[in-house]
Amino acid sequence: MRTNKYSATSGPLTRAAMLIDYSSLFKSVETRTGKTCYPDEVILEMIAELRRHLQRDFGCEVGHCRAYADFSQLGDHAAHIQRELVHNGIETRFVPTTIQSNAPESVLSFETGKLLGRHADQTTFVILTGQRVYHALANVLAQHARQVIVLPVGMDGEVSDRDVHPRVRYVSASLLLSDAIKKVSGTESIEGLDEGFESVLTGSDRSAVEHTVVTNxxxxxxxxxxxxxxxxxxxxxxxxxxxxxxxxxxxxxxxxxxxxxxxxxxxxxxxxxxxxxxxxxxxxxxxxxxxxxxxxxxxxxxxxxxxxxxxxxxxxxxxxxxxxxxxxxxxxxxxxx
Missing domain, CATH: 1.10.10.10 (Winged helix-like DNA-binding domain superfamily/Winged helix DNA-binding domain)
Known part of the structure; x- marks a missing residue:
């Protein structure tokens, strides 16, 4: 039986901000699932699973949760997509891409900086994305003593461990998919989500450390x-x-x-x-x-x-x-x- 890592006796929940590059995420999920699933429904499932995992296993409650996209580019159901996001407690940010194709990425990064300066209680930043890796943003957050988890569905190129801050962890967002959707999309079994999260949220293994009384x-x-x-x-x-x-x-x-x-x-x-x-x-x-x-x-x-x-x-x-x-x-x- 699975044992939860967090319980009511572990102390108050810590706060996390979840930023969703919805444009990039929608495109990546649509490419993977084809016409077998509605991408927006798959994304809602991923967000719900991510929230459950953060709170259940690590005592991390999502405060700000925002989705950035040019929703007019997401087909005939844009209004429905935005409505469902709002119903699930996710703020939507309409960012037109007519002038700049990566406008959602730019606005997401800008607003993340504002959250960093205004909400000291948010010690963890979670970025859910498609192909964009947000390497520079993640490192800036980490340099300000924040834990950072970036969950891309797929990445354009590779991020070298040498260039990643120790407080930043990349975990495949595909691991948030249900078994049925994984089978449809052909997602292979890769590194477990538990291991990815545990390494960034719990830090060094202190289980073998002996505590002695401080007398000096x-x-x-x-x-x-x-x-x-x-x-x-x-x-x-x-x-x-x-x-x-x-x-x-x-x-x-x-x-x-x-x-x-x-x-x-x-x-x-x-x-x-x-x-x-x-x-x-x-x-x-x-x-x-x-x-x-x-x-x-x-x-x-x-x-x-x-x-x-x-x-x-x-x-x-x-x-x-x-x-x-x-x-x-x-x-x-x-x-x-």
Missing amino acids: PVCKRTLEIVQRYFGQYDEVYLTPLLRKLSEEFDEPESDPKTVINELEESGAVWLEKRRGFPYDYTVLIIDTEHPDVQTLRAAMPAEAEKPGVDIDIVESYRETEPAYGDGGTSSVEMDTD
Whole structure:
């Protein structure tokens, strides 16, 4: 029997935005299914399955859900298609392609940027598309500490792993189709949807990590500083964090690098390498399953969640700093220069 990965005791649902390149998606589905199915009905099935999967297995609730297309180009049933999308809780964006053929892609990207700036609670962006891969948009979202899942039905060319941000995952949208439609469209069995989603939403495997009590007062204070100033982020850029710790610590013996290493040994945090431009960088991630972290979060809200704190403050550090350490270790013993 399948076991759900999320339950009511796992905490509040996280928020996701779903952006649908309906023009591209409709064309790709129509090509695959031919005259055996109505493409708009197939797409509604895919969207419903994607929503169920996000909420049931990962506690991720879809907030904004928008479909972009020149609906006048989708045949005689354009009005019916838009009506059914609205009835299913999907906002429609009519984008004429008479002047620019890829207008839906451009408007989708522009409005995604607006969502990113206005809705800090949406930590995951899901892009459902046909042939377009949205590589640049996905990487920009990931650089702003968002999880990104791109689900194309088919891709024009290939996206090299070397060029994809670690927080971006490409999963075939064909896996959202029912078995009957897969058989009709000739979709082959490929990488499972569970595996694709789990790798991007759950991050590193922490099942073997042992949690020990944080007894060092300086380490406890460090956790408080992280929660107060960076608490709304899933991960924290290490360089600005070390600078902040240096400002907060009065005692010369409280070396920030040593403190981070001690917290890592206790299982309260871990470090990961990220690819970036112009430099790679390192992030610190809080283990929310650690007992001391849970106690702290229950006792004090993140100050960074209050109005007036912008992610650009943190971004500005990374734009001017080289990589912190190298990719072969998670230790913070190396020089930051």
